[in-house]
Amino acid sequence: MSMEHQMSPEVTFHHAPDEGNVKKIWRTFWVLLAITVVELAIGYLMYALDLPDGFRKLALKGTVTILSLAKAYYIVSIFMHLGSEVRNLIMTIVVPLMLFIWFIIAFVYDGHSYKTLRNNYDPHFKESTMPTEHGTKPAPAEFKAGEAGGKE
Amino acid sequence: MSTATVQTKWWSGGKSPFNVEYGKLMMWYFLMSDAFTFGAFLISYGSIRFSQNYWPNPNHVFDSAPGIHGGAPLLFVSIMTFILIMSSVTMVLAVHEGHHGNRIGVIKYLFWTIIGGLAFLGCQAWEWHHLITGEHAVLVNGKVELWGQNMRHNPWGAIVEGVNYNGHHVTTPGPVAFGGYFFGITGFHGFHVFSGVIINIIMLIMAWNGTFDRKGHYLMIEKAGLYWHFVDLVWVFVFLCFYLI
Secondary structure (H helix, E strand, C coil): CCCEEECCCCCEEECCCCCCCHHHHHHHHHHHHHHHHHHHHHHHHHHHHCCCCCHHHHHHHHHHHHHHHHHHHHHHHHHCCHHHCCHHHHHHHHHHHCHHHHHHHHHHHHHHHHHHHHHHHCHHHHHHHCCCCCCEECCCCCCCHHHCCCCC | CHHHHHHCCCCCCCECCCCCCHHHHHHHHHHHHHHHHHHHHHHHHHHHHHCCCCCCCHHHHCCCECCECCCCCCHHHHHHHHHHHHHHHHHHHHHHHHHCCCHHHHHHHHHHHHHHHHHHHHHHHHHHHHHHHCCEEEEECCEEEEECCCCCCCCCCCEEEEEEECCEEEECCCCCHHHHHHHHHHHHHHHHHHHHHHHHHHHHHHHHCCHHHHHCCCHHHHHHHHHHHHHHHHHHHHHHHHHHC
16 A cells, blocks of 8 residues: 655655565565575685685685675665665665775775885885795794793 | 656656655765765775785684684674674564554564664673683793783784694784774774664654654654664674674
């Protein structure tokens, strides 16, 4: 049944009939839960495999990122009901958010560039922070295991 | 909306061109600006993370739950995520009951949403407490110090090979920025959860008192609902950026 609310004498708006039926809500819940379980499975996979930095690790991280975007889509579209709003309203929300594409690429690239520069021109930074092959670092030369003392 | 949209002249005056109430539209624009705030925080975190040669593995940082000391990565945060998704569902159900003018239904589902929000905040309090008060052996200037995770110290550096302290690994100090970003961003999110709980409590009291019945509609619940779902939405990305990747 369509309801019409009189908010002010001039402006009226229609409600979509039977919006957000309960079945759709629960279906969205199961979708969100399923995606989260898959994300967790990939998280455990990354933990269990302990992959070195490289394409496979990046592929798994990329997969969970895409799955998160899917979750965001379901929350915004179904739970927040944006998918059923007037197209112009959707556009005033979604188009400004496109800024994020530039925002993410520019700043992540900037961080990466800073790292590259420091590794090239600051040997101390490179030596003191670069992990070795197994993600571990040898103890400083002057330190011997026997000297380890607890905090007083 | 399909046929109505085609036949209605939205821009000829007398109607809301976006077919929503003013307050709801403004809530959308507030949430969009809030998305940029959270986005800026998370992107700043990403920028710093990409500028480091070493970053702690979240599976080693977040590997405990109440009663479980280490070795359980992702367990506790998955419980927190489930709580927040569940509370999002009860919030939509409250909005749905509001559409049908069912006061008791609105009250029931708002109640469960508030419980979910409080449970999430409780989990976060435990997690922060666990991180801050933890004691991890860190090699500092040739001596082992016991560090928790806070804004000044990060005990999650690389493992020092061949050194043990009371049977535990000894690490070098990790990147200090980790704590500031973690506590800053999860704290800002937690503040949103907290304010969402307060808003929902106010909605519950108003529904209880019959305010919405007197107004003839439950549109206020929809606006509170938008805010609450946004909190869930942000958590999707906090979960992704801090715990998964």
